[in-house]
Amino acid sequence: MEKEEEAHSPAVVSNRTMDIVVAAILMAFGALVMWDSYRLGMTWGLEGPKAGYFPFRVGSLIVISSAITLVLSATRRAQSGAFVRWHQLKLVLQVLIPTAVFVFAIGYLGIYLAMALFIAIFMWWQGGFSMARIAPVAILVPVALFFMFEIWFLVPLPKGPIEEWFNL
Numbered sequence: 001m002e003k004e005e006e007a008h009s010p011a012v013v014s015n016r017t018m019d020i021v022v023a024a025i026l027m028a029f030g031a032l033v034m035w036d037s038y039r040l041g042m043t044w045g046l047e048g049p050k051a052g053y054f055p056f057r058v059g060s061l062i063v064i065s066s067a068i069t070l071v072l073s074a075t076r077r078a079q080s081g082a083f084v085r086w087h088q089l090k091l092v093l094q095v096l097i098p099t100a101v102f103v104f105a106i107g108y109l110g111i112y113l114a115m116a117l118f119i120a121i122f123m124w125w126q127g128g129f130s131m132a133r134i135a136p137v138a139i140l141v142p143v144a145l146f147f148m149f150e151i152w153f154l155v156p157l158p159k160g161p162i163e164e165w166f167n168l
Contacts, residue, residue, distance in 0.1 A: 011082035018083040019073035023066045030062030098122060110160020112142040 034042075037052030037059060044053065084092075098118065105114040120138035123129045149155045 007085040009085040012086055013083045015080035015083045016073055016076055020070060023070035026066040027063050030059045030066060034058030095160050106158050110163050111157045112146055113160050113162045115142045117159060
């Protein structure tokens with residue numbers, strides 16, 4: 001039954017639309033590269049090429065190839081199929097949204113507490129694991145990463161109230 005629902009799931013966006021959007025974004029990126037290369041100097045100087053010489057040419061190639069893709073995609077009339085269907089987008093969002101919340105929470109809780117909560121919630125929600133399996137993983141992974149980064153590599157990661165409370 002689930003496979004049948006997936007096959008009949010409505011398309012959220014078509015391949016043609018995504019081709020147009022990505023081509024436009026890449027054109028803007030190429031134009032930005034060209035503009036900054038012009039600012040740096042895109043010509044050949046007395047000592048050789050200036051800093052923007054090669055990036056300007058790469059930006060030009062990006063703009064030209066993206067413009068060709070944009071025109072071809074915009075003028076194509078044939079069905080291009082679905083880029084993503086609703087059931088597929090739902091699966092992606094089930095990972096993307098919690099990950100975005102995790103990244104946001106790092107600023108307030110610190111990376112270690114946010115990581116423990118992220119692992120625990122994700123294992124419970126997506127994996128259906130019991131607390132007996134969740135607790136060791138959700139505790140030991142952040143602790144192991146703390147020792148690896150903070151103690152062995154001496155790389156400080158964002159701290160939160162828990163680390164301050166333990167004076168870490």
